[in-house]
Amino acid sequence: MERKKILLCVTGGIAVYKSVALASKLTQNGFQVKVMMSENATKFVTPLSFQAISRNEVYIDTFDEKDPAKIAHIDLVDWPDLILIAPATANIIGKLANGIADDLISTSLLAATKPIMIAPSMNVHMYEHPAVQKNMETLKRYGYRFIEPNEGYLACGYIGKGRLEEPERITEIVIDVFKEQDRYDHFLFGKKVLITAGPTREKLDPVRYISNFSTGKMGYSLAKVAASLGADVTLISGPVSLPEPDDVQIVKVESAEEMFDASVQYFDRTDIAIMTAAVADYRPVNVASKKLKKHDDLMTIQLEKTKDILYELGKRKKHQFVVGFAAETDQLEENAKKKLYKKNVDMIVGNNVLEAGAGFGTDTNIVTIFKRSGDRIPLPKMTKEELSYRILKEIEKELKGEENENC
Structure with missing residues (x-):
């Protein structure tokens, strides 16, 4: 972690003493650390403690401008590779979520463009308060990453969730973040990526619908990894029960x-479209306005075809690179190749959902990638996040090939 720079923002909670240990751990691991403290934080620990450990000046006052050539709070947030708020009180979380800038830390963070991680610390009831939870959800949508607090004995005497994560663990998480950044170069930077995920639901009546077993895990993994590679990602999601990936615009649909x-x-407006969603091929012709009652042993439901999304995008594509998915139970290669050409797409990712580790709802997948060039790339079982990276790398190769042909 040599030469990686961290701006540690320390706000006023009893857990400030842990931040001294955190600054020490980060420094021991080779990070360059600068510390910014709120006035309240200085009531718990003196700035001198952080200065001695980080070997850098500690910043507290918005109006303490030491260099006339620079605006301190702008210069400070331009300096680091990562900004870490630990401990983060309910107060600073609320300020950031609502655009309030009334001290050095809040003013600086609103001007920050670097990645920000937040490690909350507060009373369990404060942490669980709907306003605090709402503010944290807002910040997650803005792209902030959270380090969840621990459960245990709190300074106020309560037992519950709210303890600042231990300095050793926060340091490990920070190191992992940088390793992840080093692993993924940002080869999708500036690309607009459209991804569909999950199932659709086709209503029968107010209480029933036709659907499938898709959980959306593959599409959500692709969205997460594409965003980490620098892409501007729009995720069109059917009804799923998954956490929303950071830095991704989500459009929720049902049918x-x-x-x-x-x-x-x-x-x-898309450069790359990846259609992972398991879209219903048929829907009921008539949707009952009231619950259908049992009456005979047999019930007949008349179905009609839904619109074929992949086929329509294949007709419309100009500059876009379009990827489809084929979930099959037999004749995988034949069906995938047929879909590749019939739908006029650039790549098909096919898998046999009956194969162990490759079906709906699993954390892994086993696929074969089929390209219009005729290339066939079988991949072993791997996590869906690892597979997402491989798929996106194959897309990058194809796009680079097109660029070379046009040169």
């Missing part, structure tokens, strides 16, 4: 018709 409309709407 195949809604997913079709959203896909067409965003497609023209």
Whole structure:
């Protein structure tokens, strides 16, 4: 971690004493550390402690401008590779979520463009308060990453969630973040990526629908990894129960018709479209306005075809690189190749959902990538996040090939 720079923002909670140990751990691991403290934080620990450990001046006052050539609070947040707020009180979380800038830390952070990680620390009831939870969700949507607090005995005497994560563990998380950044170069920087994920639901009546077993894990993993590679990601998601990935615009839909409309709407401004969603092929012709009652042993439901999203995008594509998924139970290669050419797409990722480790709802997948060039790339079982990176690397190769042909 030599030469990596961290700006440690320390706000006023009893856990400030842990931040001294954190600054020490980060320094021992080779990080360059600068510390910014709130006035309240200085009531718990003196700035001199952080200065001695970091061997850098500690910053407290917004108006303490030491260099006339620089604006301190702007210069400070331009300096680091990562900004870490630990401990983060309910107060600073609320300020950031609502755009309030009334001290050095809040003013600086609103001007920051570098990655920000937040390690909350507070009373369990404060942490669970709906306003605090709402503020944290807002910041997650803005792209802030959180280091979850521990459960245990709190300074106030309560037992519950709210203890600042231990300095050793925070240091490990920070190191992992930098390793992840080093692993993934930002080869999708500036690319607009459209991804569909999850199932669709086609209503029968107010309480029933037709759907499938898709959980959306593959699409959500692709969105997460694409964003980490620098892409501007729009994720069109059917109904799933997954945490929203950071730095991703999410468009929530329910039916195949809604997913079709959203896909067409965003497609023209897209560079890469990856259609992982398991869209229903059929929907009921008639949707009952009231719950259908049991009456006979047999019930007949008339179905009609839904619009084919991949086929429509294949017709519309100009500069876009379009990827489809083929979830099959037999004749994988034949069906995938047929889909590749019939839908006029650039790549098909096919898998046999009956194969162990490759079906719906798993954390792993086993796929074969089929390209229009005729290349066939079988991949072993791997996590969906690892597979996402491999798929995106194959897309990058194809795009680079097109660029070379046009030179």
